[in-house]
Amino acid sequence: MPHSYLKPLLDNNGSKIILLLLDGLGGISLTPDGKSALEFAETPNLDRLAAEGSLGQTIPIRLGITPGSGPAHLALFGYEPLEFVIGRGALSAAGINLAVNRGDIAARGNLCTFDENQNVIDRRAGRISHTDAAPVIELLNQVQIQGVEVEIRQVKEYRFVIVMRGEGLNPALNDTDPQETGAPPLQLEAQSPDSKKSAKLMNQWIEKAYQVLADQPVANGFLLRGFATDPGLPAYQEAYELDAVCIAEYPMYKGVSRLVGMDVINDVGEGALGEFNTAKKHWNDYDFFFIHIKKTDSYGEDGNLEGKAKIIEEVDQALPVLLELNPEVLIITGDHSTPAELKSHSWHPVPFLLWAPKTHRTDLETSFSERNCARGGLGTFPAVEIMSLGLAHAGRLKKFGA
């Protein structure tokens, strides 16, 4: 459960909270004259909110730890990321709304190309198109074995998710992906005594499925990884008394939102403006709006600082749409840093802006940047505390003790 001390204090007063997440928002400046993307971007609206509200910076997991997207989002949502772990298979299944219940096992799959000796020669089957991959994946979906039910669904192009449902299953199984070409897929083996049955059944299924694909011209094999089951996360409604909704363009963020019990909007407008208009459309239906902007992270990973800055500017320009909704609380932050200089996620603290015009405490900072956030009134704090701050500023937490 997210902080158990919150539960008895909850007061569902109908106020609304927006958590606007710019994926990989944080950047770095390697020299005193250097600028992060957030500092480089022209952001009059964000700077006004920074001046009016409170800044701070968050530690996603622990100091020095670079988070993957899964744990970073769990922390954002208030789930201690060292305690709650979501396997990739469960996350991917949730992302495409494929049911994985407690006791089912799910994994991610890639179509691949085998040579005549069943060595992998292309781990992504030549990046086969979505349309060409669809019938191959449907062939896999037809492969069934006794004692369990198997469901396969295409994610995108060569990628799919497999779910096995039955009695006594356990996800402690290794990946079959050898992570290199020229080698055969790895043998699937039980990684714990409890997963022996799963290993046996999954191996049966794999053998049968290899035969079914044998005649395919390109996608004549597949690789599985990230076996997992439902992580059993307490739902937002239960943990926070919030009717929550996820507005995101990418499946993985929809997935993690579903796992914490959020509704997920499928028909989402494009870009920041599109997403904000989607929030506006559903404004009366929910208390909590998780809005996820992906491309700040993508440009960071590409090392494209100006591209990342441009996305931040788009967010800034679209902000009035959200402000006109008069949320009680607007939080703008990232799940982790993705400095363009490092072209990857990083451990650096994440800029955090809290704007709650009826309850916030203005600090001395007047610009939304890494350097200003480091001096902000909220200090440096773990991301797992964000929900507490949001609930408090929304008037949704009663006094603790008399």
Next chain:
Amino acid sequence: MPHSYLKPLLDNNGSKIILLLLDGLGGISLTPDGKSALEFAETPNLDRLAAEGSLGQTIPIRLGITPGSGPAHLALFGYEPLEFVIGRGALSAAGINLAVNRGDIAARGNLCTFDENQNVIDRRAGRISHTDAAPVIELLNQVQIQGVEVEIRQVKEYRFVIVMRGEGLNPALNDTDPQETGAPPLQLEAQSPDSKKSAKLMNQWIEKAYQVLADQPVANGFLLRGFATDPGLPAYQEAYELDAVCIAEYPMYKGVSRLVGMDVINDVGEGALGEFNTAKKHWNDYDFFFIHIKKTDSYGEDGNLEGKAKIIEEVDQALPVLLELNPEVLIITGDHSTPAELKSHSWHPVPFLLWAPKTHRTDLETSFSERNCARGGLGTFPAVEIMSLGLAHAGRLKKFGA
């Protein structure tokens, strides 16, 4: 184990980290115009690194807690100081490279002077010289009793370490030092049922040893304190995959470094410049360099702010020697504060500077001082997180979760 979540993330990429420790670095300024030693000192090199890198301040143990040198160093090295405890005896033995294994017991000893009724009249035997004390301590080393092996070694002047090795020993024993003159040494007693055997054997040895010294003119007695055994600290190599070395002038810091598995250089140059040149000499042999500067603390304890500032200036002037080595990460901090105004260790946060030109995030601070560190981009954080930050900025930690 230091943070167990680090272990699976370690990536030994061969990068190098220097932890430059100015003992007792932190000071205070009692008035707005007041200056700490660090503020008083002229430190162009430190200020340049501060401007380029990130500042912060560390809490050695917990807020308000004044640490001894042992726990302060454990925290620096990433070992939770409330969990791992090194007894003084074990620390002193390690300082002079005297083996104490799990199950042995070690204590610190002082030669002292007894009157005819075996009351202590001088707790340090008139501060007997190193040369005069040596044969007396060698006499003690000859005293053996049945069932155990006893080894005594001189540390400096009247100070020695005793190690007892055998079966079923336990260090839960009180000090014999009465901490005052005119009183007899305290009776040694078991402080737990498990240490009854140790108490009996140690009392036998003490009685026999008193007789051996009875005819000595000055050093005709001794006092024991700080009984301890090997604390069993996980080694640096195991915890961090770092080949680490300690460059220090004083035995106690060599001791704590040995206890975490660092190599210890014996032939260390004098002063900051000497120590930095020693690091240069061994640059190719290690990944992690712990360099310990003692005199900042000594001058702080003496209440000599200018003396402390002078040592900081010496460090500043010698810094180019370290910078020319091009370490991936240079951390400059203290183990605790020793404000000259208080003439003692204190609980105040400790200035912290991190310089990692390929990965750091520059903040708004441009001077290495207590007041600037309090506003630094790294925030205020527990000293036990320093190693995580060092490893991360050295590129030695992989991503956590997918």
